Amino acid sequence: MIRALLLLCLLAVAVPAGAQAPEAHSPQTPVGAISTRDDRATDLAILTRISSILAQVPQFDGVRVQVDAGIVTLDGEVAEQQTVDRLQALLARVEGVVAIENGVILSTDLGTRLETVRDRAQSRLTQLVAGLPFMALGLGVGALIVLAGGWLSRRQRTLSGIAPNPFIAGFLAQTIRLVAWIVALVVALDLMGARALLGTLLGAAGIFGLSLSFAARDTIEGVVATMLLSLRQPFNPNDLIEVNGLRGRVIRLTSRGTTLLTLDGNHIRIPNQIIYKAVLTNYTRNPERRFMVDLTIDPTADLGRARDVVLKSLKGMTFVLDRPEPVAWLDASGPEHVVIRAGGWVSQDGTDFDLARGEAFRLMRHALDAKGYLLPEPVHRIRIEDSQAEQSRPAPARPADSRLSDAASDAAFEEMVERGRIDDGRDLLSPTPRS
Numbered sequence: 001m002i003r004a005l006l007l008l009c010l011l012a013v014a015v016p017a018g019a020q021a022p023e024a025h026s027p028q029t030p031v032g033a034i035s036t037r038d039d040r041a042t043d044l045a046i047l048t049r050i051s052s053i054l055a056q057v058p059q060f061d062g063v064r065v066q067v068d069a070g071i072v073t074l075d076g077e078v079a080e081q082q083t084v085d086r087l088q089a090l091l092a093r094v095e096g097v098v099a100i101e102n103g104v105i106l107s108t109d110l111g112t113r114l115e116t117v118r119d120r121a122q123s124r125l126t127q128l129v130a131g132l133p134f135m136a137l138g139l140g141v142g143a144l145i146v147l148a149g150g151w152l153s154r155r156q157r158t159l160s161g162i163a164p165n166p167f168i169a170g171f172l173a174q175t176i177r178l179v180a181w182i183v184a185l186v187v188a189l190d191l192m193g194a195r196a197l198l199g200t201l202l203g204a205a206g207i208f209g210l211s212l213s214f215a216a217r218d219t220i221e222g223v224v225a226t227m228l229l230s231l232r233q234p235f236n237p238n239d240l241i242e243v244n245g246l247r248g249r250v251i252r253l254t255s256r257g258t259t260l261l262t263l264d265g266n267h268i269r270i271p272n273q274i275i276y277k278a279v280l281t282n283y284t285r286n287p288e289r290r291f292m293v294d295l296t297i298d299p300t301a302d303l304g305r306a307r308d309v310v311l312k313s314l315k316g317m318t319f320v321l322d323r324p325e326p327v328a329w330l331d332a333s334g335p336e337h338v339v340i341r342a343g344g345w346v347s348q349d350g351t352d353f354d355l356a357r358g359e360a361f362r363l364m365r366h367a368l369d370a371k372g373y374l375l376p377e378p379v380h381r382i383r384i385e386d387s388q389a390e391q392s393r394p395a396p397a398r399p400a401d402s403r404l405s406d407a408a409s410d411a412a413f414e415e416m417v418e419r420g421r422i423d424d425g426r427d428l429l430s431p432t433p434r435s
Contacts, residue, residue, distance in 0.1 A: 070098035079116035138191035142184035149180020291357035
């Protein structure tokens with residue numbers, strides 16, 4: 001009896017354990033099935049997102065889309081290539097898209113293409129009509145700026161007070177007008193909303209200006225040299241200058257060059273860039289100028305007395321200045337001659353330098369000749385002793401005293417310079433000397 005009860009208890013315990021064993025060892029759900037369900041959910045979300053995007057844009061009505069494992073496949077027809085590019089850009093930003101297979105083609109239906117052109121023309125016309133007030137405002141403001149710049153550039157009295165000469169005044173006027181046009185264009189295009197066109201124009205203007213600067217380098221150099229010369233004015237009208245071995249009186253300075261009247265009466269026009277870069281000698285800027293004269297004397301003469309004779313002769317000339325004092329020295333000596341170099345200062349205000357030097361040479365040579373200090377002439381003279389001939393022989397003529405008129409400036413040449421300086425509105429030199 002007891003054994004039977006034990007057997008029944010064992011059977012009661014074994015039956016539940018056996019029933020749970022098959023459930024404990026039942027096969028698990030495959031991992032690939034779970035991944036497939038996730039991909040389908042992702043693809044469905046991507047498809048829903050793309051479909052909502054396509055529904056918002058009328059140009060995408062003919063486009064069909066499929067999504068498989070994150071790969072978007074497109075097909076259908078559109079009217080413009082811009083629509084295809086725009087669709088590609090939009091779908092590339094959708095989250096979860098792995099790749100895009102774009103099979104969209106352009107429609108060959110003529111009616112569809114014409115309808116697209118018509119819609120685009122209507123859209124642009126609508127934008128144009130809407131922007132007419134801004135265009136009018138931009139044109140009005142630009143016109144006001146141009147008028148203001150033109151009025152300011154015509155204020156000759158104001159510009160003459162700022163600029164030292166007509167060339168600079170004209171250059172300032174042209175600059176003001178150009179700046180006014182540029183500002184008017186920028187403001188007008190900005191008010192019209194054409195900023196892209198404005199950037200294009202500014203870029204093209206920069207390139208054009210750079211190429212023009214290389215092509216017209218000599219012209220630009222001449223303009224800059226003219227401006228600097230007209231501002232600094234290293235010479236005045238009727239000044240005697242020398243540039244690159246060319247010497248003459250200044251007639252005028254123009255925008256193209258400087259005109260000189262040589263001492264022979266020839267007109268020379270020198271480009272301003274050459275004058276600005278060359279070594280320029282102005283003989284008139286300093287009124288006092290020293291001349292030098294070389295005198296050859298007999299080497300057997302008293303050299304000290306000969307030099308004193310030369311100095312005394314220089315001091316006695318009316319056109320030679322007392323201060324600075326005249327000078328004389330022995331420059332060279334040899335077995336056959338001795339040279340005395342003498343120099344004196346003259347004022348070029350009313351005195352011609354070359355005439356003064358020539359007159360000084362004549363007077364000093366006569367003074368040396370009167371004292372017998374010059375070299376003897378290499379000739380043989382025959383003297384006939386005759387009392388009557390000696391009496392009838394005229395006495396040697398004395399040199400005339402130096403007069404200021406002998407070294408006065410050439411009035412005829414001054415008149416030639418003044419005739420050449422007839423004002424034609426192009427002269428940039430100031431008629432009054434500058435300090």
